[in-house]
Amino acid sequence: MDDGPAEQHLALGRAFEEIAAWLRRSPRTDVSATGLSVLDRLDTTGPQRVTDLAAAEGVTQPATTALVNRLEESGWVAREPDPDDGRAQRVRLTEDGHERLHRHRADRSRRIAERLAALDPADQAALERALPALRHLVAVPPRDR
Template identity: 70%
Template sequence: MAEPAPAPITEEQLALGRAFEQIVTWLRRTRKASDVSATALSLMDRLDSTGPQRITDLAAREGITQPAMTALVNRLEGHGWAERAADPADGRAIRVLLTESGHERLLKHRADRTRRIAERLAVLDPEDQRALLAALPALTHLTADIEAAPSAPTGDPVHA
């Protein structure tokens, strides 16, 4: 039995999507120079949320080539933020895992980004702040199962 077709996207949903896209763009543009790239942070976040994974699986989920993922993992290892370990289910395979140092670096990034967003929210008038707080449950639901689907390719795998 075929799944029902998704409901058409409304103008309101498109407007919300555009607002979120503008927020993401603002975050990228205002990001301070860092010791870690956005692509590396995405990988670190994935390893933190899903646990150790094989390079081929990580490449597919992050939408980059296997050689680009290998180079990225090498850079993370060089910083001490990730390491390779044997896959307990298949001793011939290797999985990449986030180290404690990598987890701490990721937490620092999240705290910095959260602070930047909170500072921006603080300039809104109280009514807008209340509206966003009221939307908090919906925003939480929006990303609750986001790990279930692979990421779309980003175009530039090394400098994204």
């Protein structure tokens, strides 16, 4: 078997997929993974129309509308008029939503930190050296296929 760059990239991709799957198996909470993703997106990008949220999350508009309704009932998002189109509304993160998202991030960071603490010091050091590359990985725009 050839251990060229393509195979190494696939192996790294599989390792990241395993990590993502482990993170998705977090303890049951009061908000779904998609709900947390929407809260995160609103925190990162600011208010969005439901249609834009649906496209960004890769789910249907009716499913996104239902999710936004649930998030609104929980007090984590609110609808506001779209300043660019008086007929439309945008969804924004509320202070309670920001606090809920912050709690989720802190809980997830704690779970990861507990796992990292269990690694031997050489593995911990290797991961720490990889931090700049991992941050770049997230920032790289996807290539057109």
